[in-house]
Amino acid sequence: MDLAGTRHITAAAVEETTSVQHAVIDAFTPAWRHDPYRSYDVLRAAGPFVPGLLGPHLVPGYAECDAILQNPAWSHAEESELLHPDSDVELPGSFLWMEPPDHTRLRGLVSKAFTPRRIEGMRGHAERVVADLLDKALAAGEVDLVEAFAYPLPLTMVCELLGVPESEHAAIRRMSAGIARGLDPDVLMSTDELANRTAAVGEFLDFFGALVAERRARPRQDLISALAQVEAEDDRLTAAEMLGTLLVLVVAGHETTVNLISNGILALIRHPDQFELLRQQPDLALPAVDEMLRYDAPAQLTTRTARQEITVSGRTFASGDSLILILGSANRDPQAFTDPDRLDLTRYAQRGRVNRHLAFGLGLHYCIGASLVRLEVEVALRAIAARVSAFTLLADPPRYRPNLVVRGMSELPVRLSA
Ligand code: HEM
Known part of the structure; x- marks a missing residue:
């Protein structure tokens, strides 16, 4: 078992362990980043609450993750204390890690930028960016799709939304990669x-x-500009809250979308029948985005802490108890999804018939960028369906970043044909 990249999990600690304990370790180990799903199967079979490595129990099942995310008595405000006790830098506070009334105030300010009309208004720009990236990739013939496609699209879109000049995109990318890695629990990171x-x-x-x-x-x-005006003119937004908000929009927003695009394309390559179906029926592009989110969630886990005594699935938690919700595992739970390990692009084509996936979370903190993600990735899939006839994977499995929370590939080398 390769535990490279972890500091506090020693080889001694993994001796004499049961298969469940092995699965717990594997689920957190960089060597298994390419496929944590078999470990998740073992965790779900072990019960709804599995003792974890970091203290809090792990929650691998859909029913429990769904119930906890929807219950505002479970708070997200303690995540930094829980995962980043070693941090010598205070990650600026964002509403992702706040509770009402601050959460309500800040989310209200930002949600104005995500109205359906404003997001739909970005379609033309997304189409132009996608067309340009595909032109270049097809002309090259062999590319690293993370570098050539998955990274530039969401980076360009989020910078456009915020108003970051193109000359600064490379700097944003560098900072955001460093911070995204830092969202992982401190114990899993090197000095x-x-x-x-x-x-x-x-x-x-x-x-x-x-x-x-x-x-x-x-x-x-x-x-x-809009947020800067609010900050200057009334007392609804402090300077620190604005920077915290921008940090989450840039880092949590764009790194996840990069992973959705590359995970999604890899899933199409591994399911050629589904790629062919998409080529035949390009209108499946939008439901395909949700199936890709379910199949290989870009944000694998989140945390919650009880604000009062709460009982879930027969177990009572005291106020202050914390849990790690494994969204990637909940989305593969056979109790919630038929044939969960199969990519089925038609799964979300019939609304209301299928359980929603948890890749965007649920409840109070449901992803504010969900409609932007659906638009960007739908545009990307439509263009791929129209213009790419085949992908060949040039490294299998591709190399993954060590990141656990925002999980994805560092490169996806492919040959693509028009
Ligand atoms: C595939 C892409 C994305 C995925 C998988 C994703 C996933 C998530 C998840 C799971 C949460 C909830 C976390 C929790 O409850 O603990 C969340 C919240 C959030 N996301 Fe996303 N996200 C994506 C893209 C975006 C984008 C593009 C933006 C904005 C540009 C964005 C902005 C936010 C914000 C601001 C929150 C906090 C919402 C709140 O606390 O009320 N996300 N996201």
């Missing part, structure tokens, strides 16, 4: 990665602090 997170957060705060000041002085039609 260098922790230092890199500190540097990336510092760089992010300096960069966006300066950009906000610039937009406050010379506003444009973008989200940063």
Whole structure:
């Protein structure tokens, strides 16, 4: 068992362990990042609450994850304390990690940028970006799809939404990768990665602090200008809250979408019948996005802490008890989905018949960017269906980043034909 990349899980700790304990370790081990799903099967079979490595129990099943996410008595505000006790840098507070009334106030301000009309208004831009990226990839013939397609599309879209100039995209990418890695539990990171997170957060705060000041002085039609105006004119948004909000929009928003695109294309390559179906029926592109989110969730886990005594599936938790919800496992739960390990692009084509997936969370913190993600990835899949006849995987399995929370490939080398 390769435990490279973990600092506190020693070889001694994995000796004499049961298969469930092995599955717990494997689910958190970089060596199994390419396929954590068999470990999740073992965890679900072991029961609804499985003792974890970090203290809190793991929650691998759909029914429990669904119930906990929907119950506001479970808070998300303690995640930093839980996963980042070693942090020497305070990740700026975002409403992702707040509870009402602050959560309601901040989410209300940002949700104005995500109205269906505004998101639909970005379709033309997404189509142009996708067409340009595909032109280049098809001309090259062999590419790393993460680099050539999955990364630039969401980066361009989120920068467009916020109002970050194109000349700064490379800097945003560098900072955001360092911070996304830093969303993992501290115990799973090397000293260098922790230092890199500190540097990336510092760089992010300096960069966006300066950009906000610039937009406050010379506003444009973008989200940063709108938020800078609110911050300057009334007391609904502090400077720190604005930077925290921008951090989540950039990092949690765009790194996840990169993974959805690359995980989704890999799933199509591994299910040629489904790729052919998409080529025959391009209108499956939108339901396909949800099936790809279910099949290989880009955000694999989240945490919740009880704010009062709560009973879930017959077990009572005291106020202050924390849990790690494995969304990626809940989405493969055979109790919730027929044939869960099969990619079925028609699964979400008939609304109401299938359990919703949990890849965007649920309840109070349901992903604010869900409609933007659906638009971007639908546009990408339609273009792929129309223009690509075949993909050949050039490395199998492809290389994965060590990231556990925001999980995905570091490269996806393919040959593609028009
Ligand atoms: C495939 C792409 C994405 C996935 C899988 C994803 C996943 C998630 C999940 C699971 C949550 C809830 C976490 C929890 O309850 O603990 C969440 C919340 C959030 N997401 Fe996303 N996300 C994606 C893209 C985006 C994008 C593009 C944006 C914005 C540009 C965004 C912004 C947010 C924000 C601001 C929250 C916090 C919402 C709240 O606390 O009220 N996400 N996302």
